[in-house]
Amino acid sequence: MAMNRVSRFFLYFMLILAALYALAPMWVMxxxxxxxxxxxxxxxxxxxxxxxxxxxxxxAWGTACSGVRCEGLKxxxxxxxxxxxxxxxxxxxVGALNGYxxxxxxxxxxxxxxxxxxxxxxxxxxxxxxxxxxxxxxxGISDSVFGLIFVHVVYGLAxxxxxxxxxxxxxxxxxxxxxxxxxxxxxxxxxxxxxxxxGPIFMVCVIWQFTQIWNDFLFGVVxxxxxxxxxxxxxxxxxxxxxxxxxxxxDMAAAIIAALPTLLVYIVxxxxxxxxxxxxxxxx
Amino acid sequence: MAxxxxxxxxxxxxxxxxxxxxxxxxxxxxxxxIALSFTESRLLPNWEWAGxxxxxxxxDNERFWVSAKNLAIFGSLFxxxxxxxxxxxxxxxxxxxxxEGFLRAIYLYPMAxxxxxxxxxxxxxxxxGLGLERIVQQWGWTSFTFDWLVNPDRxxxxxxxxxxxxxxxxxxxxxxxxxxxxxxxxxxAAQVDGASLPTxxxxxxxxxxxxxxxxxxxxxxHIAIKSFDLVMALxxxxxxxxxxxxxxxxxxxxFTRGQLGVGAASAVMMxxxxxxxxxxxxxxxxxxxxxx
Numbered sequence: 001m002a003m004n005r006v007s008r009f010f011l012y013f014m015l016i017l018a019a020l021y022a023l024a025p026m027w028v029m030x031x032x033x034x035x036x037x038x039x040x041x042x043x044x045x046x047x048x049x050x051x052x053x054x055x056x057x058x059x060a061w062g063t064a065c066s067g068v069r070c071e072g073l074k075x076x077x078x079x080x081x082x083x084x085x086x087x088x089x090x091x092x093x094v095g096a097l098n099g100y101x102x103x104x105x106x107x108x109x110x111x112x113x114x115x116x117x118x119x120x121x122x123x124x125x126x127x128x129x130x131x132x133x134x135x136x137x138x139x140g141i142s143d144s145v146f147g148l149i150f151v152h153v154v155y156g157l158a159x160x161x162x163x164x165x166x167x168x169x170x171x172x173x174x175x176x177x178x179x180x181x182x183x184x185x186x187x188x189x190x191x192x193x194x195x196x197x198x199g200p201i202f203m204v205c206v207i208w209q210f211t212q213i214w215n216d217f218l219f220g221v222v223x224x225x226x227x228x229x230x231x232x233x234x235x236x237x238x239x240x241x242x243x244x245x246x247x248x249x250x251d252m253a254a255a256i257i258a259a260l261p262t263l264l265v266y267i268v269x270x271x272x273x274x275x276x277x278x279x280x281x282x283x284x
Numbered sequence: 285m286a287x288x289x290x291x292x293x294x295x296x297x298x299x300x301x302x303x304x305x306x307x308x309x310x311x312x313x314x315x316x317x318i319a320l321s322f323t324e325s326r327l328l329p330n331w332e333w334a335g336x337x338x339x340x341x342x343x344d345n346e347r348f349w350v351s352a353k354n355l356a357i358f359g360s361l362f363x364x365x366x367x368x369x370x371x372x373x374x375x376x377x378x379x380x381x382x383x384e385g386f387l388r389a390i391y392l393y394p395m396a397x398x399x400x401x402x403x404x405x406x407x408x409x410x411x412x413g414l415g416l417e418r419i420v421q422q423w424g425w426t427s428f429t430f431d432w433l434v435n436p437d438r439x440x441x442x443x444x445x446x447x448x449x450x451x452x453x454x455x456x457x458x459x460x461x462x463x464x465x466x467x468x469x470x471x472x473a474a475q476v477d478g479a480s481l482p483t484x485x486x487x488x489x490x491x492x493x494x495x496x497x498x499x500x501x502x503x504x505x506h507i508a509i510k511s512f513d514l515v516m517a518l519x520x521x522x523x524x525x526x527x528x529x530x531x532x533x534x535x536x537x538x539f540t541r542g543q544l545g546v547g548a549a550s551a552v553m554m555x556x557x558x559x560x561x562x563x564x565x566x567x568x569x570x571x572x573x574x575x576x
């Protein structure tokens with residue numbers, strides 16, 4: 001479409017303005033995290049640090065107080081890893097098998113079953129928190145990373161099943177039927193025919209689950225004990241724990257530390273992240 | 285062909301743990317929560333029937349209405365502004381832009397962040413003493429004040445600001461995908477007929493994005509109703525209870541105030557809100573899908 005130079009210039013101006021708006025908070029966080037408190041008090045919010053210091057980062061990672069513990073975010077960052085990695089792997093694998101069974105091994109009621117499972121994508125989790133808290137307590141895994149893994153797997157299954165079901169429904173049924181004629185069974189067909197073509201959807205699903213579980217706060221704050229808190233909960237406590245002077249630089253360093261894993265995933269595999277978001281959107 | 289007997293029950297066996305988990309932890313737990321909301325439960329579950337007493341308590345609680353009103357304010361502004369900004373950004377990006385992929389990546393990265401991180405970033409940016417207010421003052425507008433974060437009448441709008449920042453890129457991504465799906469023949473035909481670019485957008489392209497509007501609205505509404513972490517990190521529901529939302533109300537009554545029954549009743553209200561928003565939207569979408 002023809003456009004004159006003035007409107008072309010205006011177009012780029014608007015787009016760059018929008019990019020600056022998106023980047024500004026991250027820039028301010030980063031520059032604040034590298035400043036001394038004196039410079040924060042005297043300088044400008046958006047200016048780059050005069051004499052960058054990594055002191056706030058060291059403190060946020062290793063010695064800042066979150067609640068009663070003064071060991072920085074490090075132990076909680078590890079909690080998040082211990083919680084996220086198994087929960088992502090389990091929920092993704094089960095979702096893959098579910099999606100496969102629901103598309104290529106249909107039985108009476110399997111479509112209804114799928115619809116019934118989907119409800120799990122829509123409920124506000126508040127409506128299951130109270131019974132789940134009782135259950136975890138009764139089983140003895142409340143206040144532990146195991147409890148959090150369990151909860152994230154259970155409430156992630158609806159999404160992972162949805163991802164794989166929508167992907168596998170595009171795989172021609174003839175392929176599976178031919179393999180069955182040749183005598184291949186349920187798992188053989190999954191392993192030989194479906195798995196080799198599942199790379200992209202595994203990426204989408206793993207990234208989606210990783211982002212969801214790493215970023216979760218609600219389950220973490222309700223079900224975790226002080227030793228099993230994920231990093232999001234610890235970050236919130238760290239920012240709220242004020243002993244004397246408010247250390248904005250440490251707060252910002254801590255926030256970036258908590259955000260780093262998902263940001264890294266986004267930078268490395270942004271394509272799949274976007275696909276997951278749109279796939280999640282199609283569910284509507 | 286001979287089907288091995290194991291193939292008859294294996295698929296069902298594979299699905300059974302998920303089915304059991306869904307029946308128990310989704311449907312069962314919803315029923316338990318509903319049941320709890322009709323009991324005498326306070327600090328501990330107490331299964332003595334109380335009828336609608338917990339709901340009476342809930343509806344008599346001023347704080348509940350504050351949180352409901354805040355959800356209405358936050359939800360409508362958050363959804364409305366994200367839709368407009370997202371659509372605008374998508375249209376601007378759809379003009380054969382150099383470096384489109386790069387810009388798109390920048391617009392969308394906030395979506396990878398936790399709401400806790402976003403909340404803390406904006407809490408710092410909006411800090412009345414040291415944040416935006418001071419920058420504008422340093423730029424020469426010395427009387428400028430921006431105290432929304434600590435102003436009970438304005439605090440909920442800071443949640444809108446941070447929420448829109450995080451989610452408008454997401455709306456942009458979905459709208460852009462929708463724009464790429466519009467039939468270019470129709471656009472060419474309209475151009476031949478002499479229609480101007482804004483007219484083409486207003487009359488042809490934007491109306492054809494209807495399904496995208498539905499899905500974006502649906503997801504944003506879902507995020508809004510569940511919003512908990514963003515508010516916790518940004519305002520903590522304060523000053524006082526001025527920026528409370530239902531998710532915070534539910535959390536505090538259930539887990540810090542020992543009012544299980546009232547907490548359960550508020551959770552049920554949240555579920556009903558989601559149903560009330562989702563069902564008409566999905567119905568409308570399904571119907572418009574049939575018309576096409």
